[in-house]
Amino acid sequence: MNVSFTDEELAFRAEVRSFFENDFPQDILEKQNLSIPLSRDDTVRWHKAAFQRGWGAPNWPQEYGGTGWSTVQKYIFADEQARANAPAYLPFGVSMVGPIIYSFGNDAQKQRFLPDILEFNTWWCQGYSETGAGSDLASLKTRADLDGDHFVVNGSKTWTTLAQYADWIFCLVRTNSDVARRQEGISFLLIDMNTPGISVKPIVLLDGEHEVNEVHFDNVRVPTENLVGEEGKGWTYGKVLLQHERTGIAGVAGSKYALSRLRTQTGTAVRGAEPLASNRIFMRKIAAAEVELKALEYTELRTLASVASGKAPGPESSILKVAGTELRQQIDALCLEAAGYYALPYVRDQYVVDFPDADRIGEGDETHSSLRYFNDRKVSIFGGSNEIQKNIIAKHVLGL
Ligand SMILES: Cc1cc2nc3c(=O)[nH]c(=O)nc-3n(C[C@H](O)[C@H](O)[C@H](O)COP(=O)(O)OP(=O)(O)OC[C@H]3O[C@@H](n4cnc5c(N)ncnc54)[C@H](O)[C@@H]3O)c2cc1C
Structure with missing residues (x-):
């Protein structure tokens, strides 16, 4: 494997380094160096700085406002980001739900959600895990029952990272129980966290930090237009998302x-x-x-x-x-x-x-x-x- 960089790639590295040294909020780097957790405002601020630079979504194709970077450019960017001890992109919007929306969503969903993810106007969280449905995710019990042009969602998610800040949550929910395999009948739903019936309960960890939460849904009405892809195919989309997540972890x-x-x-x-x-x-x-x-x-x-x-x-x-x-x-x-x-x-x-x-x-x-x-x-x-x-x-x- 050839691991030497071209002149263009080296110039790109210098450009990225200069961004972190000059245009990235330096108070956030200082907090990072002291391992002080970033506030909501800090996180929004630096994502917007990246967006201003045209780097709101390093992993997206240009067609959706991403950088369209080559593999090597992505590698160089991540390398410089770590070298500066800068925070990693919050994955829930840009690395998780964004790619699912542009891969499996319809045009209306792409137009509605992608620009705000790119600019970090919306904070997303991930609603997969439930009590008793972590490793065995297919046994999830949160239900979404069709009622006219809405789904009615009931159930609870747990370990939901930073849900206390989130504007939206993407969820795997059961829309059909009458299935041959448990992986069938699960759908991928986008839910506005301000919808009546949603409550967020903090889980405070041993170190005193509030990083994760329980999210409860009590008769939450979600428009059917927020269903991504086909009903019952959520497992397939969710699996793709997890593979991206694992590569990042x-x-x-x-x-x-x-x-x-x-x-x-x-x-x-x-x-x-x-x-x-x-x-x-x-x-x-x-x-x-x-x-x-x-x-x-x-x-x-x-x-x-x-x-x-x-x-x-x-x-x-x-x-x-x-x-x-x-x-x-x-x-x-x-x-x-x-x-x-x-x-x-x-x-x-x-x-x-x-x-x-x-x-x-x-x-x-x-x-x-x-x-x-x-x-x-x-x-x-x-x-x-x-x-x-x-x-x-x-x-x-x-x-x-
Ligand atoms: C800090 C933190 C943040 C998280 N953030 C989110 C989030 O934002 N959104 C979200 O949806 N989820 C989130 N999770 C949940 C996470 O995905 C689950 O904790 C994980 O999938 C494990 O599930 P569980 O906790 O239910 O453990 P369990 O599934 O109960 O597993 C308990 C133990 O048994 C082992 N085990 C279970 N089944 C098997 C098997 N078949 N073979 C071998 N070993 C097995 C597991 O490896 C584990 O060691 C988060 C978790 C943590 C700790």
């Missing part, structure tokens, strides 16, 4: 820069102690992670190339998801090890325990490594747990 570029920051950090002597770089056992662990990461990067490039040739990512995105998330958690553990006990008592933007010596490692990555370590437990669960991905690999990749 691998987080290769993010891991690359987390690891390179860690390597830089090991060269610094802290509190008069030898730099970590002199600890051969630790450095061997970093080297092993770097080798893994390089292999993963090539696997991701192959998947991107396949998507660029018009194919959906396919079941091999499960390999990326498992390998990428295991590696990310491995890197989180190394960062934690590097910070030692200084990583322990940090919650949000304050120390829970104050250290007697003010000479901490720094206010950067190290002291926030515990936050990242704990929060990233989720990456091997959401988007379909890693155990489920291994089942998919066994069945659809290995043919077992």
Whole structure:
């Protein structure tokens, strides 16, 4: 595989780097460096900055207002974004429901929803999982019953990320129970979060953060025009969406820069102690992670190339998801090890325990490594747990 970049690609890299250095809201990068969660306003603001630059949807075709970037350009963009420690695009609109709407929606839906996703005028959330229907998603119970020109939705979704901010939710709902296979009779519905009968209940996590929610539907009337594609075919559309989601969760570029920051950090002597770089056992662990990461990067490039040739990512995105998330958690553990006990008592933007010596490692990555370590437990669960991905690999990749 030829991995050298052309002059045009190098110029593109410089353009992207300049965007993050000059035109991206710098206060948001500072928050990122301190692992301070972004507010709704922060998230909207930086997405709009990307939109202003013409980069509202790096993964969409130009026809719908996307960048129309080549695989290599997408790779370079993600690489520079991670290098700047900038936040990743919120996936629910631009990476999830957007591609489903332009692939399977009708013209009216494309005109109505895509421009607002592109400009980040609407915040979307994902309503798939339910209590008892996570891994076994086909057993979902939320119903949408036809009543004239509306569906009446009843049921509950759970683990709905950032639903407290959302304007719209895309849901998998059961429209027909009289089916031979449970995967049939499920439909893909777009629901305005302001519709009467919807309530959002926070799930506060162990670290005190409010990242996920329950969303309850009580006789919620949804116009039939909000049904995407054919009734009963939601499982097929939902599966395509999950494959895109899994490719993104691998987080290769993010891991690359987390690891390179860690390597830089090991060269610094802290509190008069030898730099970590002199600890051969630790450095061997970093080297092993770097080798893994390089292999993963090539696997991701192959998947991107396949998507660029018009194919959906396919079941091999499960390999990326498992390998990428295991590696990310491995890197989180190394960062934690590097910070030692200084990583322990940090919650949000304050120390829970104050250290007697003010000479901490720094206010950067190290002291926030515990936050990242704990929060990233989720990456091997959401988007379909890693155990489920291994089942998919066994069945659809290995043919077992
Ligand atoms: C932080 C976070 C954010 C999320 N955000 C969203 C969101 O925005 N929208 C949304 O719809 N969902 C979201 N989810 C839900 C997520 O997709 C589910 O948690 C996930 O699919 C697992 O389902 P479950 O939690 O019901 O666990 P279960 O399905 O009950 O699984 C429990 C355990 O059993 C294992 N297991 C289950 N079945 C099998 C099997 N057949 N073979 C082997 N092992 C098995 C699983 O791997 C897991 O370890 C989020 C989850 C988290 C943690």
